[in-house]
Amino acid sequence: MVKSKVWILKKMFEGNAKASDFELEEEDVSDNLKDGEFLIEALHWSVDPYMRSVDTGLLVPRNCMPGEQLSKVIASKNSSHPVGNVVRAFVGWRSHTLITNVQLQGIGQMPEMGDLPLSLALGILGMTGMTAYFGLLEICQPKESETVLVNGAAGATGYIVGQIAKIKGCKVVGCAGTDAKCKWLKELGFDEVFNYKKVDLSEALKAAAPDGFDCFFDNIGGEFTATALKHMKQYGRVALCGHISTYSDQEPPKGEYPFYNMLSKQLKIQAFNVMQFMSRWAEGEKVMAEWIKEGKIKYRESITKGFQNMPSAFIGLFDGANTGKAIVSA
Incomplete structure (x- = not known):
């Protein structure tokens, strides 16, 4: 025993x-x-x-x-x-x-x-890495020179999303909750970063991407998401990955409904669970390991x-x- x-x-x-x-x-x-x-x-x-x-x-x-x-x-x-x-x-x-x-x-x-x-x-060769890999590449489908927004960008999934987007030739904007985390994101190659606790969110998003975002990888949910949708470009794509900002709420979140922005900009918004890509994990793990060994992805x-x-x-x-x-x- x-x-x-x-x-x-x-x-x-x-x-x-x-x-x-x-x-x-x-x-x-x-x-x-x-x-x-x-x-x-x-x-x-x-x-x-x-x-x-x-x-x-x-x-x-x-x-x-x-x-x-x-x-x-x-x-x-x-x-x-x-x-x-x-x-x-x-x-x-x-x-x-x-x-x-x-x-x-x-x-x-x-x-x-x-x-x-x-x-x-x-992590990077497991569930969080595959969430970043398939969520960005299959849901958002970023193209070279497009602008990608990642919130929770210093978390287990966000920092990988940003690096993959850079590999694909995108401009990447990320946010985190401390200056130290923002500094690290810049070291990883993020083009624009900001501490969301120290700024007016809408103004920071506008300053980082005056023409708006083509892709948005959402790890946070709640008020951040409602605000970010206003800054999407026409035909933008959004991957809804998580909503950590509301997990502890005991009441349904209250606030502005973003449906008008979704409709007027004809956004493609898709929630996903990485398990839907389980049959392809070996593919993603192989690519991710190669990127790590080539120095394209840091962890x-x-x-x-x-x-x-x-x-x-x-x-x-x-x-x-x-x-x-x-x-x-x-």
Whole structure:
């Protein structure tokens, strides 16, 4: 028998997530394996804003918090997953997990990592990287010399979106919540950046792109989105990726409805979930890895040490504590 540490959702979130919303427990995990089963031990865990959203249906009080991890196989009766193999597993905030035949659907293929850090399989070579890759290239379809707006641009997805847009020959405008993050975005090659906490948003958007934006990759939602739509060009394209600004709201967001701007400018606006591109992940991962090796894409991770710090790392996402992908490592 193996002892697994498990972070459970003590009660449903009310407003902002708090440390008291989580509880650390221990579970007994059998190491008496049946044919086809294997036991994994987590190396890295991902924390992502979607884990806060009730829309996913993944949040259940007294259940393990949902999420993806990178794990090493420590015991196995499965020839496809021998001892020492590393897997991506959507099994939640757990230290040890018995993977049965029923749970195999939660095990994902690892990308070709070469000599890159394993943790990148949870970020730029994982879900957030593929969100940027397919969301920008398939939904927005940017063309050379067009102007692309990215909000939440120093987050796990936004900074990758901006770099891909530069590879495609676009002018890229990004915003972030600190001057340090804005400085980093300029170092990555963003053409225009601004600290959204220090400006009038509409004026900043107008100054950055007087003729408007061809593409808008939206990670924030809410009031920012309503304002940004006014600054789109005719026939602009918008990828609705996330709405982190409203995840903690207990009431439906109130404010200006942007439908007139959508209609008058004949905008193409599409919400998407990266899982719709799951069958093409290997394609995206291969291209992304090549861009990293060629120096066209740079990456950054905000790594928190220790499984006991999962809640604080997660809560920090909503305070802008991370730059790049947030990871918790054992």
